[in-house]
Amino acid sequence: MSVSKSKLPAFFNSTALIALVILWLIPTLGLFVSSIRDKDALAASGWWTAFNASTQVTFARTQDPSEQVETDKGYVLAGQLTSNEGETYTNVIAFGSTSNTPQEAEAGSQITLKNGDRLQVNADGSYEYISDEPIKGSRGKRIFFAYAQPAEFTLENYDNVISNGGIGQAFLNTLAVTIPATVIPVLIAAFAAYAFSWMRFAGREWLFAAVIGLLVVPLQTSLVPLLRLYSDLGQMFGFESKGYVGVWMAHTGFGLPLAIYLMRNYMRSLPGDLIESARVDGASHFQVFVRIILPLSVPALASFTIFQFLWVWNDLLVAMVFLGQGEDQIVLTAQLRALLGTRGSNWEVLTSGAFISIILPLVVFFALQRFFVRGLVAGSVKG
Amino acid sequence: MTEQIYSALIAILVGVTAVVVYFWGSNWILDTLISRSSRDNKEVLREKIRPWLFAGPAIFFLTLYLVYPVFETLWLSFHNSDSSAFVGLANYEWLFADREFHQTLQNNLLWLIIVPTLSTVLGLAVAVLADRSKFGTIAKSIVFMPMAISFVGASVIWKFVYHYNGEGDTQIGILNAVIVAFGGEPQFWLSITTWNSVLLMLILVWIQTGFAMVILGAALRGVPEETLEAAIIDGASRRQLFFRITLPQIMPTVIVVWTTIAILVLKVFDIVLAMTNGQWETQVLANLMYDWMFRGAGDFGRGSAIAIIIMISVIPIMAWNIYRFRKDEAGR
Numbered sequence: 118m119s120v121s122k123s124k125l126p127a128f129f130n131s132t133a134l135i136a137l138v139i140l141w142l143i144p145t146l147g148l149f150v151s152s153i154r155d156k157d158a159l160a161a162s163g164w165w166t167a168f169n170a171s172t173q174v175t176f177a178r179t180q181d182p183s184e185q186v187e188t189d190k191g192y193v194l195a196g197q198l199t200s201n202e203g204e205t206y207t208n209v210i211a212f213g214s215t216s217n218t219p220q221e222a223e224a225g226s227q228i229t230l231k232n233g234d235r236l237q238v239n240a241d242g243s244y245e246y247i248s249d250e251p252i253k254g255s256r257g258k259r260i261f262f263a264y265a266q267p268a269e270f271t272l273e274n275y276d277n278v279i280s281n282g283g284i285g286q287a288f289l290n291t292l293a294v295t296i297p298a299t300v301i302p303v304l305i306a307a308f309a310a311y312a313f314s315w316m317r318f319a320g321r322e323w324l325f326a327a328v329i330g331l332l333v334v335p336l337q338t339s340l341v342p343l344l345r346l347y348s349d350l351g352q353m354f355g356f357e358s359k360g361y362v363g364v365w366m367a368h369t370g371f372g373l374p375l376a377i378y379l380m381r382n383y384m385r386s387l388p389g390d391l392i393e394s395a396r397v398d399g400a401s402h403f404q405v406f407v408r409i410i411l412p413l414s415v416p417a418l419a420s421f422t423i424f425q426f427l428w429v430w431n432d433l434l435v436a437m438v439f440l441g442q443g444e445d446q447i448v449l450t451a452q453l454r455a456l457l458g459t460r461g462s463n464w465e466v467l468t469s470g471a472f473i474s475i476i477l478p479l480v481v482f483f484a485l486q487r488f489f490v491r492g493l494v495a496g497s498v499k500g
Numbered sequence: 501m502t503e504q505i506y507s508a509l510i511a512i513l514v515g516v517t518a519v520v521v522y523f524w525g526s527n528w529i530l531d532t533l534i535s536r537s538s539r540d541n542k543e544v545l546r547e548k549i550r551p552w553l554f555a556g557p558a559i560f561f562l563t564l565y566l567v568y569p570v571f572e573t574l575w576l577s578f579h580n581s582d583s584s585a586f587v588g589l590a591n592y593e594w595l596f597a598d599r600e601f602h603q604t605l606q607n608n609l610l611w612l613i614i615v616p617t618l619s620t621v622l623g624l625a626v627a628v629l630a631d632r633s634k635f636g637t638i639a640k641s642i643v644f645m646p647m648a649i650s651f652v653g654a655s656v657i658w659k660f661v662y663h664y665n666g667e668g669d670t671q672i673g674i675l676n677a678v679i680v681a682f683g684g685e686p687q688f689w690l691s692i693t694t695w696n697s698v699l700l701m702l703i704l705v706w707i708q709t710g711f712a713m714v715i716l717g718a719a720l721r722g723v724p725e726e727t728l729e730a731a732i733i734d735g736a737s738r739r740q741l742f743f744r745i746t747l748p749q750i751m752p753t754v755i756v757v758w759t760t761i762a763i764l765v766l767k768v769f770d771i772v773l774a775m776t777n778g779q780w781e782t783q784v785l786a787n788l789m790y791d792w793m794f795r796g797a798g799d800f801g802r803g804s805a806i807a808i809i810i811m812i813s814v815i816p817i818m819a820w821n822i823y824r825f826r827k828d829e830a831g832r
Contacts, residue, residue: 126738127632134629137622138639141706144657145645147674151660163672293508297515304519309558318551322829324559329825331566333814335767337789337807339565341800342572344793345583361511370565373558402550403527431650433770434790450652454774457656464660464672471656475649482648486641493711494718 152472153270156465170265172210174219175200178257179244185252194246198238198260205242212238212262219261238262274469282460284470286444287452291430291474293361294440294448298368298429303422305369306376307414311406313377314384315392325381331374340438343367347439359441367439368429376421379495383417384410420492423485430478449474519557526553570811577804582797591805601806604783607697611768611784614698616761618705620754623712627720628742630713640717644710651707651770658703659775664688693781700782703771708764712757719753720746759817766810785810 151164158171177198185192198206213221214230222228224240234248238260246258279285312318313325351358387410395405411418433450440446447455453470460466482489530553534546580587595601626643630636646654663673667686671677676686690696723746731745747754769786776782778791789806792799 130629130632134626134633134636134639137626137629138642141643141646141709143674144661144706145649147660148657160672162670163674163677165674165677289505289508293511296512300516301519304516304523305557305561308523308554312551312554316547316551316554318548318555321551324555326822326825327567328562330818330822331562332821333763333818334566334570335763335786335807335810335814337767337786338573338811339569340789341576341793341804341807342569343565345800362515365515366561367565370561373561374566377558401527401531402547402554403531406554427648431653433650433652433773434786437790438793450650450770453652453656454770457652457659457774464663467656468660471653475653478648478650479645482645483641486644490714493714 148468148471151464152274152468153272154274154465155269155271156274156463158269159465159468167270168268170208170267172263173266174261174263176216176219176259176261177206178259179246180257182252182254182257187251190247192248192251194252194258196244198242198244198262206262206264207242208265209238209240209242210263210265212236212260214261216261220263224262236260274465275473278466278469278473282456282466282470283444283447283452284449284473287447287449288473290446291448291450294364294368294436295426295429297361297365298372299422299425301365302369302372302376302425303418306373306380306421307411307418308406309373309377310380310384311402311410313381315389315405315410316402325377328374328377332378334374336371336434339367339371340434344438357441359439359446361440361446364435364439367435368425368432371435372425372428375424379421379424379492380414380417382495383414387413416488416491417495419485419488420495423481423489424492426481427478427489522557523553573804573807573811576800577808579801579804581799581801583800587801591801594802595805595809600783601788603781604785604788607781607783608766608785610697611701611704611765612762615701615704615708615765616758618701619708619712619761620716620758622705622709623714623757624716624754626709626713627717631717631720640713643713646707647710649707651703651768652774654703654707655771655774658699658706659690662689662699664690690776690782691780696776696780697782700771700775703775704765704768708761712761715757716750716753719750723749759820763814763817766813 147164150167151159154164154167158167162171177200179194180196182194184196185194187193198209200206209224211220211223212228213219214228214236224238227235227237229235234246234252236244236246238244242264244260246252246260252258279288313321313328347363348358350356391409392405395409396402400408431450432448433454436448436451440448440451442451442455453467453474456463456466456470527550530546530549534549576583577591578586578588580590626640630639633639649657661673661675663671664676664686665671665673671680671686675689680686689699727745727749728741731741736744767786768784769790772778772782772784772787773790778784778787785806789803789810792806793803
């Protein structure tokens with residue numbers, strides 16, 4: 118649509134679009150920035166201030182009195198403010214004479230202490246302690262001051278949530294659920310889609326219409342019967358009713374209608390002559406499918422694979438119903454929800470945990486966006 | 501840790517191998533049993549059996565996991581909590597007398613109106629704006645991004661946005677921070693009835709706008725250039741162009757998008773569970789059902805009755821989809 122008459126609408130367009138995009142980005146940005154902040158800073162200030170330098174208050178000692186030099190100003194101790202660890206402070210904002218007044222005077226000015234001595238601290242961290250009498254004592258004089266701490270980021274929250282928050286284990290569990298629960302339905306649906314598009318059998322149309330009907334069946338209606346079935350079977354044959362195999366099969370069942378629908382639409386659009394001529398040459402349907410149709414259907418397979426991967430990875434309901442909630446089976450979404458309950462105000466745990474749970478889908482999504490979009494469009498517009 | 505990776509890998513391998521072995525094995529057996537030295541009727545027999553080998557597993561899974569449970573759930577909804585006695589319509593009678601259920605229905609209705617409508621309108625807006633913009637591709641990617649994020653992940657993200665610290669404390673949730681910056685009073689948003697539901701809905705709108713944008717964007721590109729050009733020559737303004745020509749042409753797609761999101765809304769569960777667990781009058785059907793399934797020892801009768809209510813509400817859409825498919829097939 119290249120219909121533009123003046124520049125004004127174009128300007129409004131851009132502004133509206135930018136506003137929407139910023140609105141869309143801010144929540145996720147907040148999560149990410151918070152996850153790499155120090156946990157005390159995170160609880161004390163908004164994440165949008167994370168990039169500003171913060172003001173910290175501390176103290177340091179001057180050189181030992183033995184280093185004093187007599188000049189025409191008096192007895193002087195001069196040097197550079199240095200921490201116990203030997204780091205120098207180079208961005209002093211203010212200083213003072215006592216621990217209660219660390220921001221008494223601006224950097225660069227001179228103050229007079231109670232005992233008549235004079236102290237000057239400059240912004241670059243250099244100081245001058247001047248006394249009319251020889252300076253006594255065995256240790257350096259204390260200087261209280263405030264300095265600007267540049268924004269600091271850390272991966273500590275991630276370390277913490279992976280090892281102590283159960284997120285590391287949950288990540289592995291989620292992989293163990295997701296990969297088979299993606300591959301199995303893709304395979305099963307590909308065979309079924311071929312049958313529905315190119316093989317002749319009684320009730321084909323009728324069965325496919327049923328598949329379309331099943332597209333919208335809410336999985337809520339499946340939960341109670343399957344839960345009962347699993348536990349009955351488990352008791353009968355003596356296995357644990359909650360486990361990986363059960364959840365793979367459940368995801369397979371729930372994912373199949375869309376998978377068959379998408380792939381059947383795609384395979385139907387392939388040239389029928391191709392299949393006919395191969396059949397005339399004596400190839401069985403199995404050979405035609407594996408050698409010709411499957412390689413040609415890669416785009417449709419890819420679309421659905423991404424769908425199912427995202428769906429299973431992000432699922433909470435099926436995982437909560439059909440998997441145990443112990444350490445060995447809990448998935449990321451369930452673990453995250455458990456953390457929301459138990460560590461509801463520990464944002465350093467929640468933000469880093471949430472980010473770990475969304476990073477893989479985001480990478481897959483951005484890398485394969487083209488296929489995903491194609492699948493979405495095919496899945497909803499046609500039919 | 502390595503041990504767990506190991507067992508996960510084995511689990512993955514076993515699951516996938518089983519399926520591959522089935523398809524290759526069953527077809528090999530078919531080809532061997534009914535030998536290849538084919539007289540015609542053997543070939544015919546083989547190709548009569550093969551479709552069922554291909555579609556069999558799918559039919560098995562669909563029947564066991566989707567078809568049978570619908571009838572079983574209906575049956576269970578006429579039974580008591582542990583399914584030991586037939587109680588007729590008692591569960592439904594209880595449901596329609598229950599105050600929490602009324603509240604839930606009301607909320608679901610609100611979700612059904614607000615989320616699909618807002619997502620569709622915003623998605624259409626972004627699609628139109630991005631089409632005319634230089635950085636449209638990036639903008640679309642960003643709006644689309646939440647589609648990859650789980651509802652639970654999105655709930656954490658937004659719970660942080662809505663976070664409330666006591667009055668006078670520094671607000672670390674951006675919503676309250678903005679309100680304080682403009683001189684307002686910070687609020688514990690999730691406890692303010694009705695508004696809290698709307699705030700939960702916004703999370704789903706944030707996720708689903710990308711979906712609407714992609715589908716409607718594709719439809720917009722399908723609007724023939726000639727009609728647009730003809731209208732421009734006739735002196736139509738941009739507004740007229742959009743509302744009189746483009747919109748009517750993509751209306752079927754708008755309806756598809758709206759209904760797709762509406763179905764999703766009926767099943768919304770994760771967001772409510774993670775954000776409020778139905779507290780402060782934010783309950784929705786899917787969460788209420790989950791709640792009854794596991795509350796105490798679990799009440800399968802009431803849980804099933806709620807599931808049936810959800811099922812009934814999607815039946816019209818289901819019927820419409822099948823009708824459309826039959827019409828399309830007939831037209832081929």
